[in-house]
Amino acid sequence: MNLRRLRSFVALAEELHFTRAAAKLFVAQQSLSKQIAELEAELGTVLLQRTSRKVELTPAGEVFLAAAREVLARFDQGVAETRRIGQGERPTLRVGFIVGAALELTTLIPGEFANRHPDARVELHEFGFADPSAGLAGVTTDVAFIRLPSSTYSLVVTPLFTEPCVAGVSTAHPMSSRERVRVADLLDEPIAIGRTDDSIWRDFWTLADYRGGQRVRNLVETHSQSEEVEVIAAGMACGITPAAARRYSPHPGVRFITIDDHPGSVVAVAHRSNQLNPLVASFVDAAKAVRDREPGILLTIQGAPKAG
Template sequence: MNLRRLRSFVALADELHFSRAAAKLFVAQQSLSKQISQLEAELGTPLLQRTSRKVELTPAGEVFLAAAREVLARFDQGVAEARRVGQGERATLRVGFIVGAALELTTHILTEFIGRHPGARIELHEFGFVDPSAGLADGSTDVAFVRLPSSAHGLTTTPLFTEPCVVGVSASHPMSRRERVRVAELLDEPIAIGRTDDSVWRDFWTLAEYRGGQRARNLVETHSQSEEVEVVAAGMACSITPAAVRRYSPHPGVRFITIGDHPGSVVAVAHHSSRTNALAASFVDAAVTVRDRETQILRTIQDAPDVR
């Protein structure tokens, strides 16, 4: 099985027409047909259903198409990286993160990685609520700091710590003088939630698992953390959020109260299982080294004292 046959199959799957696919590949239609037949013979199963009117993928063809795309993408990425390095350019690692990244561990992780790869270049990319995968889902980043859970498929995640969650309420809210609340006390409250298509991530931050199979109905969608804080300060909704917001985003009109029976938010370093590279793997290893070394920082993050 070779790359030429894979490219021929992907082109045909895109066009679902032998003549157009052959023209796209600058080959004769007979040559394309031969490549596909040889590929099917190697796999031992038909990938396409051919009739006089149309070409369709078989179920096996659908599965193989996803694998072929991944193989070609990884190969092309490797070629491009090798050429850049061979031409004297520095290897680049694209690191994605959402608000907060890995909190106080972030700088230590970046410093550890740079110490291991002084010739590498790091590009940092911040993502909003709309993409909790921080660019891993669409391949715009190589490695990322993410908060779990998420519905993004194909990610390899390495947990760094679990951070307690708090509820942000307006300073005028009846709960604002409390130090702790329980999840059950929040289920009838309107909740501010970042706008995203990631249903798993959305369910976690709207307390869906506590609602007996019913989704939260009184939601206020926001586009950023700063917008969410202003919504809460105005008394329009409360927000379920990591405890670090007390340190990073204090607001005179918002009180943050510990949720005593919430499991907390897991922060992990992640990469896409099918698109990993040596630099991404080294970054994950650097993150684990820092996590295991900086025990005092971890205690500060995970204990999250009740300071409002």
């Protein structure tokens, strides 16, 4: 098995058309067909179903596509990093994060890392709800601040703290006058949720575990945290959100109410298990060091939330 066969398969799987895939790879269609046939022979299974009208991935092909993309992405990343270092460029660490990152610890952790590695360069990359892995799944970041629960794939996860959850409701909603609610009070409400394919993430923020296998009756999908707040303020839905929304996303039309019986969300620093960048371990150590020396900040984050 070689990289050429993997690239040939990925191109064909993305195009699902031999002529277009061959043109994309700048090879003859006959050569592409040979590469795919040799790959299937080596694996001992059919990856693509071919008919005179279309090409489709088999279930085995779907699995292998994900693996092939990951292998190629990591190989290309390693080549690029090797070239940068060989040409004398500063070593670079790509840090991903989603909304809120590590809250009040966010600026302290890169600062601690910079003290340990003054010659390293840190790139910060923000990701929306669509990618709770903050770039780790797509191999576009080396390390990331993520929220759990979510699909962690083959990630190594180091929890930093657990944050309570609150319900965001419009100030015009009947529940807005309450100091506290229970999950049962929210199950018949429309729920706003960031659009994502991560089912574990989605289930947690839509209270799926409390619904007895029933789906949310009215789900309002949003593309960003600011959009979600506006949807809630307009009375279109309620939202289940981290308690930090009170500090980071105040809105005159939204009130955040304590949920008594929903578990908190864990903020963690994570990386892939076979990470190539040697700076990752040091970044994780820096994150743990900051967490351990800032008990006051953790108490603020983890303390019993006040009514908003």
